Amino acid sequence: MKPIIEARQVQKHFGQNHVLKDIEFAMGKGEVVSIIGPSGSGKSTFLRCINQLETIDGGYISVNGEIVGYRRQGNKLYHLSDREVARQRQAVGMVFQRFNLFPHKTVLGNVIEGPVVVQRRTVAESKDEAMALLETVGLAEKALAYPAQLSGGQQQRVAIARSLAMKPDAMLFDEPTSALDPELVGEVLGVMKTLAAMGTTMIVVTHEIGFCREVANRVAFMDQGRIVEEGSPDDILKSPKNQRVRSFVSAVL
Amino acid sequence: MSQSSASELRLEVVPPKKIGTNLLAAVCILLVLLIARSFWHGQIEWSVVKENLFARPVLIGLISTISMTFAAMGLGIFLGVGAAIMRMSENRVIRYIAIGYIWLFRGVPALLQLLLWFNLALIFPTIGFGDTFSVRTVDVMTPFVAALLGLGIQQGAYTAEVVRAGILSIDKGQAEAAAAIGMTRFRTLQRIVLPQAMRVIVPPIGNETIGMIKLTSLASVVQYSEILRKVQEVYYVNSRVIELLIVATFWYMVLVTIFSIAQFYIERHFSQGWGAARTSEKTKAEVPA
Ligand SMILES: Nc1ncnc2c1ncn2[C@@H]1O[C@H](COP(=O)(O)OP(=O)(O)O)[C@@H](O)[C@H]1O
Ligand SMILES: [Mg+2]
Numbered sequence: 001m002k003p004i005i006e007a008r009q010v011q012k013h014f015g016q017n018h019v020l021k022d023i024e025f026a027m028g029k030g031e032v033v034s035i036i037g038p039s040g041s042g043k044s045t046f047l048r049c050i051n052q053l054e055t056i057d058g059g060y061i062s063v064n065g066e067i068v069g070y071r072r073q074g075n076k077l078y079h080l081s082d083r084e085v086a087r088q089r090q091a092v093g094m095v096f097q098r099f100n101l102f103p104h105k106t107v108l109g110n111v112i113e114g115p116v117v118v119q120r121r122t123v124a125e126s127k128d129e130a131m132a133l134l135e136t137v138g139l140a141e142k143a144l145a146y147p148a149q150l151s152g153g154q155q156q157r158v159a160i161a162r163s164l165a166m167k168p169d170a171m172l173f174d175e176p177t178s179a180l181d182p183e184l185v186g187e188v189l190g191v192m193k194t195l196a197a198m199g200t201t202m203i204v205v206t207h208e209i210g211f212c213r214e215v216a217n218r219v220a221f222m223d224q225g226r227i228v229e230e231g232s233p234d235d236i237l238k239s240p241k242n243q244r245v246r247s248f249v250s251a252v253l
Numbered sequence: 254m255s256q257s258s259a260s261e262l263r264l265e266v267v268p269p270k271k272i273g274t275n276l277l278a279a280v281c282i283l284l285v286l287l288i289a290r291s292f293w294h295g296q297i298e299w300s301v302v303k304e305n306l307f308a309r310p311v312l313i314g315l316i317s318t319i320s321m322t323f324a325a326m327g328l329g330i331f332l333g334v335g336a337a338i339m340r341m342s343e344n345r346v347i348r349y350i351a352i353g354y355i356w357l358f359r360g361v362p363a364l365l366q367l368l369l370w371f372n373l374a375l376i377f378p379t380i381g382f383g384d385t386f387s388v389r390t391v392d393v394m395t396p397f398v399a400a401l402l403g404l405g406i407q408q409g410a411y412t413a414e415v416v417r418a419g420i421l422s423i424d425k426g427q428a429e430a431a432a433a434i435g436m437t438r439f440r441t442l443q444r445i446v447l448p449q450a451m452r453v454i455v456p457p458i459g460n461e462t463i464g465m466i467k468l469t470s471l472a473s474v475v476q477y478s479e480i481l482r483k484v485q486e487v488y489y490v491n492s493r494v495i496e497l498l499i500v501a502t503f504w505y506m507v508l509v510t511i512f513s514i515a516q517f518y519i520e521r522h523f524s525q526g527w528g529a530a531r532t533s534e535k536t537k538a539e540v541p542a
Contacts, residue, residue, distance in 0.1 A: 053429055082437050090435035100430035104448050104526045114434035117444055146526040159430075166434055 004029050004064060004170050004201055005050060005092075011058030012045055012225075019045050020056070021225040027203070027218070029169075032196045034212040034233075035205045037222035038248060043205040044097075046222070047172045050203075051094050052085055063091050064169060090118065093163030093171040097178050099155040101147040107134065107158050108143040114166045126165070133161040137191050153184030157191050170201040177208060209252055213237055221245045301496040305487065306503065314483025315504050321400055321469045321479055322508075326462050328405030333412025338442070340417055351413065358410035364471050367403035370394065371475040400472035400479075408465065415457045419450030451523040459516035466508050480504055 003026040012020035019042045027033050035043050048054040050061055052069050060077075061068050068088055070077035080088070102110050111130035115121045134140045137157035147155055156176055163171060173192065177185040189211050196202060196215045206212065212219050212233050219236040221229045221244075229242045237253075240246045305311055339351035358366070374390035381387030423446050431441040473482035484497040491497075 051433055053432060082439075086432070086435045086437045086440075089433060092433075094430075094433035096426060096430065096433075098426055100424075100426035102427065102430070102445055102449075106526075113444070114436075117440060118435040148526060162430075162434065 002065065003027060003062075004031075005203070006062045007046075007050075007059065008061075009059035010046075010049065010056050010061060012042075012049060012054065012056050019225050020049070023059070023225075023227060025220070025227060027170075027201065029201055030199045031218065032200075032202045032204065032216050033218045033220060034216035035203060035220045035222055036207070036209070036212065036236075036248070036252075037228075041222040042225045043222050044174050047094070047174050047203065047205060051089055051092050051172060053094075063088065086118070090114075090166050091169045093166060093168035095156070095159050095163055095171065095173045095176050097175045099147075099152070099159045099179070101155050101159055101162070103147050106144050106146055107139065107150070110147070110158055111162050111165050114162065119166070130161070130165055133164050134158075136164075136194065137161045138187070151184060152180045153187045156180065156188045160188075160191055160195075164195075170203070171195070173202065173204040173206070175205050175207065177206070207252060209237065209249075221248070223248075296495070297499070298493065298496055301491075301493045302499050302503075305484075305493075305497060305500045308487070310483045310487055311480065311500055311504070314478060314480035314501075315508075317477065317483075318466065318469050318479040318504075319508065321397075321404070321472060321477065322462065322466050324401050325404035325408055325469070326458075326465050328401060329408025329412045329461075329465075330458070332406065332409025333416050334447075336409060336413035337416035337420060340413060341420065355410045355413050358407045361407070363403065363407050363468060364474065366407055367400060367471055367475050370402045371396070371399040373399075396472070396475050396477035399475045400469070400477040403475070404465065404468060404472065408461065411461060412458065415454055415461075416450070419452075419454035420446055422453045423449050448523070452520075455516075455520050455523050459512070459519065462516075463509050463512050466512065467505060 005025070005027050007023045007025040010020050010023035010025075011018070023046060025046075035046070037043055045054060049056050050063070050068070055069060060070070066088065067077070069080055069085060071080055071084075072078075102113065105113065108127065108130055111133060112123065112126040115126035115129065116123055131140055131143065134143055137160055139154060139157055139161070142150060142154065142158075147158070150158065160171075160176075176192070177188050180188065185208070189208060192202070192204065192211070193215055204211070204216070216233050218230065219233050220227050221236060221240070221242070223244050229236060229240060229245050236245065237249055240249055336351045336354055339347050340355070342348050342351075361369075371394060373394050377390050379387045380390050380393065420442075427445055427449065428441050431445040432438075436444065469477075469479050470481040472479050473485070476482075480501050484501045488494045488497040
């Protein structure tokens with residue numbers, strides 16, 4: 001099967017800090033991959049590189065077979081323009097730890113912003129689709145509220161709808177429940193489970209081990225910039241081979 | 254605790270008398286009345302003030318003042334946004350050009366800048382592109398153009414710093430979220446960052462607009478017929494200096510008052526989404542089916 005997202009020998013530095021080391025990763029359509037690992041291990045950076053919020057300095061990442069950030073001609077890679085990078089980013093949706101909803105726009109305004117402004121679809125059509133998406137995340141009745149009027153869990157569900165509105169081929173979630181009060185975590189995880197059941201391709205960075213076990217097809221463990229171990233949820237969570245994975249898993253369980 | 258002891262605790266609060274502040278207020282009112290009275294009895298022909306309040310030259314000057322305020326602020330905001338964006342460019346040369354512009358035009362007094370523009374012909378008798386297109390500078394540098402350039406360009410230097418502060422006040426996550434739904438950098442600035450930055454930018458720009466209403470009076474030195482110059486022309490003829498200066502004062506006060514009210518509504522417009530309580534009623538009422 002042709003991978004949707006593929007990373008080969010990816011390197012990333014922040015100054016002297018070698019943050020991603022020889023990352024090898026591939027996932028197919030409809031897969032749900034969870035990335036777990038200690039704080040500072042490079043999980044967010046890896047997601048941000050896939051979506052070109054950070055640039056890598058070695059190896060390559062491809063989405064749908066297209067190398068991100070560069071155009072290949074023969075054996076040379078040429079930087080893409082701002083406009084082409086923006087086009088590539090539409091293929092992957094991103095949900096942030098801190099929601100990042102546009103506070104000056106209503107819930108509906110947030111969701112139709114991409115379809116209308118970026119994809120130049122009609123407002124009427126975009127609104128219809130947005131309302132259907134808000135229905136999916138259970139917030140149709142909040143369509144005309146502003147983000148400041150919503151709880152954290154509601155804001156994150158709107159952020160998910162906003163990403164889905166672009167009809168991306170894959171969704172990236174960077175600790176989507178870490179900024180939430182404990183009682184609000186469930187509603188967001190519930191929406192993500194629904195998406196997984198609908199066949200959405202997802203990479204989910206999370207500390208919610210229960211979610212990994214129930215929903216993920218595969219779990220990758222990152223530590224100090226490397227993917228240390230990768231396998232089925234059962235393998236990684238019940239019988240990890242690597243010592244560091246074992247101590248991490250026993251600490252969070 | 255028993256019933257009776259609860260009622261014993263029902264104590265009355267006696268409001269403080271604030272004798273000192275009330276006394277001070279009374280003294281202030283008295284002083285204001287005295288000043289008003291002395292003006293009333295001073296050497297001012299109020300009938301002349303009244304006659305000239307809506308006189309034709311005064312109204313022409315008023316319109317010129319208003320148009321210069323808008324034109325100079327418009328140019329200032331245009332240049333200011335441009336300079337603010339250039340100031341944050343990744344390219345060092347572009348950044349330094351913006352820094353140089355801000356440094357130069359904030360440093361030189363506005364009055365001096367007006368005189369320099371007006372007298373540009375002394376440096377460049379003609380302006381144009383080589384031999385193909387060329388005009389005499391004195392023909393181009395009319396009082397209006399000189400005033401517009403002098404006031405607008407120095408305003409741009411101030412506005413640039415205001416706009417930059419506004420842009421920097423917006424969380425980086427906003428631009429990242431916009432990028433993640435495929436917006437180009439320009440779109441992100443236009444649709445997401447600047448509209449939010451407006452909340453920070455509008456109040457100081459409002460104050461600067463009010464400042465500009467008054468700053469346009471400097472344009473009288475380059476022969477621009479704004480209201481101060483117009484009332485001067487009138488009093489050179491009829492010698493009613495104070496009366497006509499009061500006419501100008503009156504109109505400046507009217508303009509400033511109108512702009513202050515407009516500023517209130519504009520600020521309210523740009524705080525959309527932050528005044529959460531104000532919009533909640535509407536939200537309940539208009540949910541689409
Ligand atoms: N913008 C940045 N500038 C410099 N260093 C960064 C930046 N972002 C992340 N880092 C560093 O990169 C490493 C990995 O960070 P991150 O990807 O956020 O880890 P995780 O998401 O697994 O907690 C950390 O050492 C962090 O300090
Ligand atoms: Mg992180």
